[in-house]
Amino acid sequence: MSSLTSTDPPLFAGHTRRERRKDARPGELLAAALDLFVEKGYAATRVEEVAKRAGVSKGTLFLYFSSKEELFKAVVREHITGRFAQWSDEIENFEGNSQEMLRYCLHSWWEHIGATQASGIPKLMMSEASNFPELGAFYQAEVMQPGKALIERILQRGIERGEIRAMDLKYGVYMVLAPLLFLAMWKHSFGTCCGTLAQIEPERYLETQLDMLLLGFSTDSARPSLSLST
Amino acid sequence: MSSLTSTDPPLFAGHTRRERRKDARPGELLAAALDLFVEKGYAATRVEEVAKRAGVSKGTLFLYFSSKEELFKAVVREHITGRFAQWSDEIENFEGNSQEMLRYCLHSWWEHIGATQASGIPKLMMSEASNFPELGAFYQAEVMQPGKALIERILQRGIERGEIRAMDLKYGVYMVLAPLLFLAMWKHSFGTCCGTLAQIEPERYLETQLDMLLLGFSTDSARPSLSLST
Amino acid sequence: MSSLTSTDPPLFAGHTRRERRKDARPGELLAAALDLFVEKGYAATRVEEVAKRAGVSKGTLFLYFSSKEELFKAVVREHITGRFAQWSDEIENFEGNSQEMLRYCLHSWWEHIGATQASGIPKLMMSEASNFPELGAFYQAEVMQPGKALIERILQRGIERGEIRAMDLKYGVYMVLAPLLFLAMWKHSFGTCCGTLAQIEPERYLETQLDMLLLGFSTDSARPSLSLST
Amino acid sequence: MSSLTSTDPPLFAGHTRRERRKDARPGELLAAALDLFVEKGYAATRVEEVAKRAGVSKGTLFLYFSSKEELFKAVVREHITGRFAQWSDEIENFEGNSQEMLRYCLHSWWEHIGATQASGIPKLMMSEASNFPELGAFYQAEVMQPGKALIERILQRGIERGEIRAMDLKYGVYMVLAPLLFLAMWKHSFGTCCGTLAQIEPERYLETQLDMLLLGFSTDSARPSLSLST
DNA sequence: CATGAATGAGTGTTCATTCAT
DNA sequence: CATGAATGAACACTCATTCAT
Numbered sequence: 001m002s003s004l005t006s007t008d009p010p011l012f013a014g015h016t017r018r019e020r021r022k023d024a025r026p027g028e029l030l031a032a033a034l035d036l037f038v039e040k041g042y043a044a045t046r047v048e049e050v051a052k053r054a055g056v057s058k059g060t061l062f063l064y065f066s067s068k069e070e071l072f073k074a075v076v077r078e079h080i081t082g083r084f085a086q087w088s089d090e091i092e093n094f095e096g097n098s099q100e101m102l103r104y105c106l107h108s109w110w111e112h113i114g115a116t117q118a119s120g121i122p123k124l125m126m127s128e129a130s131n132f133p134e135l136g137a138f139y140q141a142e143v144m145q146p147g148k149a150l151i152e153r154i155l156q157r158g159i160e161r162g163e164i165r166a167m168d169l170k171y172g173v174y175m176v177l178a179p180l181l182f183l184a185m186w187k188h189s190f191g192t193c194c195g196t197l198a199q200i201e202p203e204r205y206l207e208t209q210l211d212m213l214l215l216g217f218s219t220d221s222a223r224p225s226l227s228l229s230t
Numbered sequence: 231m232s233s234l235t236s237t238d239p240p241l242f243a244g245h246t247r248r249e250r251r252k253d254a255r256p257g258e259l260l261a262a263a264l265d266l267f268v269e270k271g272y273a274a275t276r277v278e279e280v281a282k283r284a285g286v287s288k289g290t291l292f293l294y295f296s297s298k299e300e301l302f303k304a305v306v307r308e309h310i311t312g313r314f315a316q317w318s319d320e321i322e323n324f325e326g327n328s329q330e331m332l333r334y335c336l337h338s339w340w341e342h343i344g345a346t347q348a349s350g351i352p353k354l355m356m357s358e359a360s361n362f363p364e365l366g367a368f369y370q371a372e373v374m375q376p377g378k379a380l381i382e383r384i385l386q387r388g389i390e391r392g393e394i395r396a397m398d399l400k401y402g403v404y405m406v407l408a409p410l411l412f413l414a415m416w417k418h419s420f421g422t423c424c425g426t427l428a429q430i431e432p433e434r435y436l437e438t439q440l441d442m443l444l445l446g447f448s449t450d451s452a453r454p455s456l457s458l459s460t
Numbered sequence: 461m462s463s464l465t466s467t468d469p470p471l472f473a474g475h476t477r478r479e480r481r482k483d484a485r486p487g488e489l490l491a492a493a494l495d496l497f498v499e500k501g502y503a504a505t506r507v508e509e510v511a512k513r514a515g516v517s518k519g520t521l522f523l524y525f526s527s528k529e530e531l532f533k534a535v536v537r538e539h540i541t542g543r544f545a546q547w548s549d550e551i552e553n554f555e556g557n558s559q560e561m562l563r564y565c566l567h568s569w570w571e572h573i574g575a576t577q578a579s580g581i582p583k584l585m586m587s588e589a590s591n592f593p594e595l596g597a598f599y600q601a602e603v604m605q606p607g608k609a610l611i612e613r614i615l616q617r618g619i620e621r622g623e624i625r626a627m628d629l630k631y632g633v634y635m636v637l638a639p640l641l642f643l644a645m646w647k648h649s650f651g652t653c654c655g656t657l658a659q660i661e662p663e664r665y666l667e668t669q670l671d672m673l674l675l676g677f678s679t680d681s682a683r684p685s686l687s688l689s690t
Numbered sequence: 691m692s693s694l695t696s697t698d699p700p701l702f703a704g705h706t707r708r709e710r711r712k713d714a715r716p717g718e719l720l721a722a723a724l725d726l727f728v729e730k731g732y733a734a735t736r737v738e739e740v741a742k743r744a745g746v747s748k749g750t751l752f753l754y755f756s757s758k759e760e761l762f763k764a765v766v767r768e769h770i771t772g773r774f775a776q777w778s779d780e781i782e783n784f785e786g787n788s789q790e791m792l793r794y795c796l797h798s799w800w801e802h803i804g805a806t807q808a809s810g811i812p813k814l815m816m817s818e819a820s821n822f823p824e825l826g827a828f829y830q831a832e833v834m835q836p837g838k839a840l841i842e843r844i845l846q847r848g849i850e851r852g853e854i855r856a857m858d859l860k861y862g863v864y865m866v867l868a869p870l871l872f873l874a875m876w877k878h879s880f881g882t883c884c885g886t887l888a889q890i891e892p893e894r895y896l897e898t899q900l901d902m903l904l905l906g907f908s909t910d911s912a913r914p915s916l917s918l919s920t
Numbered sequence: 921c922a923t924g925a926a927t928g929a930g931t932g933t934t935c936a937t938t939c940a941t
Numbered sequence: 942c943a944t945g946a947a948t949g950a951a952c953a954c955t956c957a958t959t960c961a962t
Binding site for chain 1: 930931932933934935
């Protein structure tokens with residue numbers, strides 16, 4: 001299982017006319033933009049402040065990103081979309097059973113997204129998608145759909161291997177996805193504003209989630225048949 | 231039995247120059263503001279539109295609420311009247327097993343909260359809590375804690391009855407809570423901005439969630455022991 | 461022949477929610493806007509400067525005119541379009557022959573448009589129409605077409621009365637229109653930037669134009685037949 | 691006989707750090723700038739686009755022209771090389787009568803100026819003269835005065851030959867000039883922005899103009915005496 | 921009390937101009 | 942000489958907030 005380091009090459013592309021040595025500027029802009037978007041939300045983030053935090057002028061920002069919206073998309077591509085290729089490979093080559101795979105999946109998400117600033121992006125999108133439908137559609141197309149496809153492959157593989165019970169995959173996917181998105185939401189909403197009572201320890205939350213995914217809540221004797229709900 | 235559309239006295243305080251007799255105006259303003267905050271989010275809601283929808287002038291709004299921020303807080307506070315008393319009674323007197331109880335719980339939440347405009351409040355809170363920390367804390371104390379307590383009682387009862395396996399209740403609670411809040415968020419974000427691909431059918435989502443809560447994903451033969459995760 | 465005074469009631473309408481006593485603001489804004497549009501052109505005129513010259517804030521301007529473009533249209537309607545109704549009446553009731561009518565037409569145009577600031581508007585439009593196609597189309601629809609229709613009626617009447625020879629009216633109209641527009645153009649281009657050599661005395665220019673319209677250049681003996689050009 | 695597309699040495703001066711041998715670059719820049727100024731007007735033309743069309747960088751443009759304003763002036767000056775010598779010869783040697791001469795004059799102007807890109811120069815000058823007064827004065831001296839002198843010679847010759855009636859030549863000249871300049875203006879303003887209703891067919895316009903110049907509008911019976919206007 | 925006219929700081933974006941390489 | 946990355950002053954337009962009536 002590859003250990004995902006944080007020094008992967010940056011994923012942004014296409015902002016410079018020709019291949020450049022100095023990726024510093026766009027990189028700093030993307031980092032500044034991530035910070036501010038996460039901290040203040042999309043609408044409340046001012047491009048001038050992004051530029052200032054990156055140490056450049058407002059005009060320079062527009063040299064690399066044609067609009068605030070493109071800047072945001074670049075941030076998303078840099079921090080979220082970029083992970084998909086690697087995750088796809090890992091799913092393809094995973095050798096353990098589905099239980100181990102789901103466990104790996106949750107922890108890898110936590111390590112690379114949930115525990116980082118990037119976890120603010122899903123929160124941001126769920127908060128602002130309805131006000132910026134174009135961004136919402138972009139996120140659906142470039143993040144949610146590919147992400148759901150990855151999860152679906154994991155479940156499908158498990159069903160084929162007889163490790164996971166048959167289910168409606170479209171909704172089964174949300175059983176894995178929702179807890180992760182919820183954790184990101186919580187972290188950047190109540191997690192930052194309220195006292196310790198509202199804190200969630202991510203590791204324990206994810207473990208509990210994993211138990212539930214695999215075992216359910218029921219005791220063996222009380223476990224109902226599937227006919228309950230279909 | 232109080233409902234979310236009740237005519238309980240408004241909870242806002244301190245935004246009028248002196249204590250007022252006629253609550254008519256503020257009530258209409260709060261209703262209009264709720265509609266618009268839920269529909270468009272905090273930033274995108276224009277105070278002028280709130281006033282217009284309430285049938286008063288912009289100046290009048292500021293007579294009752296000293297700022298947009300105070301208006302927002304008043305809206306949220308206004309709608310935190312509990313459904314909790316009723317649910318508490320129902321839990322106390324429920325006669326079925328825990329599986330039936332959880333099922334009832336999810337559907338009741340959907341019926342009374344999720345499917346109504348009230349689902350916009352948790353969405354608003356998760357979106358804006360970090361911008362209005364005191365409001366977030368208030369919501370934690372007044373809504374989330376009581377809500378979690380209700381769920382905890384359900385789980386505790388199940389464990390005592392031998393229908394639900396032992397677990398760390400603090401996190402077990404989130405297994406019930408998170409899917410509901412996620413559904414509310416989704417409904418008001420991607421559910422309203424993107425195509426049919428992003429639509430979630432709440433009934434099927436909740437059914438799937440219930441299956442997972444009770445059964446887990448694993449087939450009988452592949453079901454791991456709890457020792458996996460603890 | 462009515463003497464057109466300059467104290468006609470203002471023609472703008474529809475900028476205030478209900479009928480107001482104080483037309484001062486929009487009137488001052490329109491006057492300031494005319495000055496600046498004529499002086500600096502459409503693009504180079506800043507709305508803030510218009511507001512400042514009218515003694516109000518930028519926000520106030522947008523209270524009365526929803527955009528710079530609407531402001532410009534209002535200026536045109538106030539100063540140009542508003543004349544058409546009266547001119548139309550005058551044509552309808554004119555009792556002299558066509559020669560006298562054309563003479564009246566040219567001088568009335570000079571008195572009410574050419575000699576005033578409003579003469580800058582046609583110059584402006586011809587300078588900027590290609591850069592602001594929407595304004596160009598507006599001007600064609602609301603000014604040029606009605607203006608050409610007025611001239612056409614004069615010529616048609618003359619032909620019917622046997623005072624004006626038969627001609628292709630579509631182009632005949634330009635014979636009257638072009639000299640007026642040219643005079644406005646010249647006045648606001650070379651007329652304001654260059655020495656006395658470039659000055660045109662409008663009265664003599666218009667008299668010469670009138671002679672040519674009525675007589676042509678040719679001496680009686682050298683007057684060609686129409687077959688020359690058709 | 692020089693033409694407007696000739697390779698005469700450029701007339702710009704004083705915008706290079708030192709006197710240069712290679713005029714290639716400035717020539718291409720001037721050509722590109724002419725295209726764009728004519729097509730889009732002064733304000734809407736971007737120096738970067740001029741540079742790109744000339745195949746150089748934006749920095750290089752500023753190496754040759756110290757500002758956009760200087761570039762504009764250079765473009766206009768560059769294209770004021772005369773067609774005047776040729777026309778002067780033609781007038782001197784013309785053998786037909788004045789009616790034929792005026793007809794030739796109008797059609798020759800259309801052929802060599804009006805129908806070509808060169809017609810954009812008078813349009814530019816009339817649009818921008820008030821913004822660039824010195825350039826306007828320059829154009830008056832170098833173009834308008836010689837042009838008017840040519841026309842005056844034609845009229846003078848006609849009067850002497852008894853083909854054209856006596857008139858105030860200073861203003862008679864404008865009777866020939868104005869329609870031509872108007873046509874150039876129209877072509878580059880309403881002719882490019884508005885629908886077919888605003889289109890002028892140059893040939894018919896010029897024929898109508900010629901008829902009016904020679905015949906006037908009046909029927910024989912209604913033709914007034916000159917005393918009308920003097 | 922209620923109004924709505926007036927305000928002006930703030931926003932994303934453009935583009936002529938500069939200058940280190 | 943030539944480049945093109947960087948700049949920052951503008952600009953049209955918005956909207957929460959104020960206040961005279």
